[in-house]
Amino acid sequence: MSEAASQGRGAAARARLLEAALYAFATRGFHGTGTRDIAQGAGMSPAAVYVHHRSKEDLLFALSEAAHQDVQVVVIAADDPGATPAVRLRAVVREYTAWHARRHTHARVAQYEMEALSADHRAEIVRIRRAIDDRVRGIIDAGVADGSFAVDSTRLATVAVLSLGIDVARWYRDDGTWSPDEIGEHYSQLALGLVRCTRDLT
Amino acid sequence: MSEAASQGRGAAARARLLEAALYAFATRGFHGTGTRDIAQGAGMSPAAVYVHHRSKEDLLFALSEAAHQDVQVVVIAADDPGATPAVRLRAVVREYTAWHARRHTHARVAQYEMEALSADHRAEIVRIRRAIDDRVRGIIDAGVADGSFAVDSTRLATVAVLSLGIDVARWYRDDGTWSPDEIGEHYSQLALGLVRCTRDLT
Numbered sequence: 053m054s055e056a057a058s059q060g061r062g063a064a065a066r067a068r069l070l071e072a073a074l075y076a077f078a079t080r081g082f083h084g085t086g087t088r089d090i091a092q093g094a095g096m097s098p099a100a101v102y103v104h105h106r107s108k109e110d111l112l113f114a115l116s117e118a119a120h121q122d123v124q125v126v127v128i129a130a131d132d133p134g135a136t137p138a139v140r141l142r143a144v145v146r147e148y149t150a151w152h153a154r155r156h157t158h159a160r161v162a163q164y165e166m167e168a169l170s171a172d173h174r175a176e177i178v179r180i181r182r183a184i185d186d187r188v189r190g191i192i193d194a195g196v197a198d199g200s201f202a203v204d205s206t207r208l209a210t211v212a213v214l215s216l217g218i219d220v221a222r223w224y225r226d227d228g229t230w231s232p233d234e235i236g237e238h239y240s241q242l243a244l245g246l247v248r249c250t251r252d253l254t
Numbered sequence: 255m256s257e258a259a260s261q262g263r264g265a266a267a268r269a270r271l272l273e274a275a276l277y278a279f280a281t282r283g284f285h286g287t288g289t290r291d292i293a294q295g296a297g298m299s300p301a302a303v304y305v306h307h308r309s310k311e312d313l314l315f316a317l318s319e320a321a322h323q324d325v326q327v328v329v330i331a332a333d334d335p336g337a338t339p340a341v342r343l344r345a346v347v348r349e350y351t352a353w354h355a356r357r358h359t360h361a362r363v364a365q366y367e368m369e370a371l372s373a374d375h376r377a378e379i380v381r382i383r384r385a386i387d388d389r390v391r392g393i394i395d396a397g398v399a400d401g402s403f404a405v406d407s408t409r410l411a412t413v414a415v416l417s418l419g420i421d422v423a424r425w426y427r428d429d430g431t432w433s434p435d436e437i438g439e440h441y442s443q444l445a446l447g448l449v450r451c452t453r454d455l456t
Contacts, residue, residue: 084285163424164366203447208432208440211425216414219421222365223413230410238410245405246448 066104068094070118073111077161082112082168112165113173119155119162120180126151127184137195138249141213144188145243149217150236152224159221185210192247200251213243268306270296272320275313279363284314284370314367315375321357321364322382328353329386339397340451343415346390347445351419352438354426361423387412394449402453415445 072093076085087108091098105111130147131140152159166174189210195201203209216239224235274295278287289310293300307313332349333342354361368376391412397403405411418441426437 080285081283082286083282084287204443205440208437209444212418212441212444215421215425216418218424219417222420223417235410238407239414241406242411242414242448245450246444248447 062104065094065096065100069096069101069104070111070114073108074115074158074161077112077115077165078157082108082161082165109168109170109173112161113169113176115158116162116165116169116173116177117180119158120177120184122155123148123151124180124184127187131187131191136251137191137198137200138244138251140191141188141195141201141243141247141249142240144191145213145217146236146240148214148236149220149239150232152217152220153230153232153235156221156224159218163218163221185214188214195247195249201247201249203247209247212246216243264306267296267298267302271298271303271306272313272316275310276317276360276363279314279317279367280359284310284363284367311370311372311375314363315371315378317360318364318367318371318375318379319382321360322379322386324357325350325353326382326386329389333389333393338453339393339400339402340446340453342393343390343397343403343445343449343451344442346393347415347419348438348442350416350438351422351441352434354419354422355434355437358423358426361420365420365423387416390416397449397451403449403451405449411449414448418445 069090073085073090076089076093080089085108087101088098090108090111091101094100101111105114126147127144130143132143133140135143162177166177169177189206192201192203192206192209192213196203196206220235220239224232230238271292275287275292278291278295282291287310289303290300292310292313293303296302303313307316328349329346332345334345335342337345364379368379371379391408394403394405394408394411394415398405398408422437422441426434432440
């Protein structure tokens, strides 16, 4: 087998293990999942897990990092810093919330298993979370500064807006009433209400 | 030992097992917890668990039912159906949210382990959840009807208001910046913004 083909097979095996780990963590929790469950889900031997990932925690970190980086990319792509705070908040909440509906399984594992990460890995994830928080808080700060928003605590309003999106991953069902985009659209309106946006979006 | 003394000891043992189960489920998840862990946490033998509870799932149901009933009592106590929708929503959100901060460990187990309940037990819990949802939805409906609130979807606004409170249990820390009552107070204001309450509370 050529080196390129071998690398390709390695990448495919890693991806299959990640998918199996995601399903297992979502169903039985991190502590309720054995490497045996993950191997079985990926159709591999338990030993094969360690060829591709150092540990079960390493798999959790890879999943958590991918989820958080993905959210960060979605937020950056949705945000136009040249637009008004209302337009910015609406676009960011819409995409952030829709992501948590669309990717609810991945989001739940990333959000609910933070405590199972090693200290170093948790610090890495917290760094990404902080960047997302800072951007949303910057938008709300800008809205308060130009008089289009009115909140008692910018920090708590930021927590609430992000929290609304995150909790969609708990209650969203693929066969439910609303699509991810519909929830994103509704929630972006609710978020403007939450910050008492008084200025027209146009 | 008299019958009364024996019953008292039985109740004390059940309470110790529930507390140990709550701690174990919160730390390692339902599927990551063995009856051995629960027995050890309660300072009892694994066999003793089955003297007092039929199964691990039975312990989870007891914890979940207690949490949900407690929330229902808090909501009913906070709500004065004779008051205006704004006053009602503010009081209910304040107490509902403060409860989820104060009892965050219990709330997390009750919210995140719903899937681990038996079908019958889950139906019982869903019945209580529906009663809480219906009451909050009734308040928002009343506000829309009398023109003090303006939302596109009463149902989704209800989901959002309750979701905000539930997600506090995920991020709340006992050593954090805000007390449960402060979070309840802030969130009750944010909820009035979210439903675009236009009428004064007085």
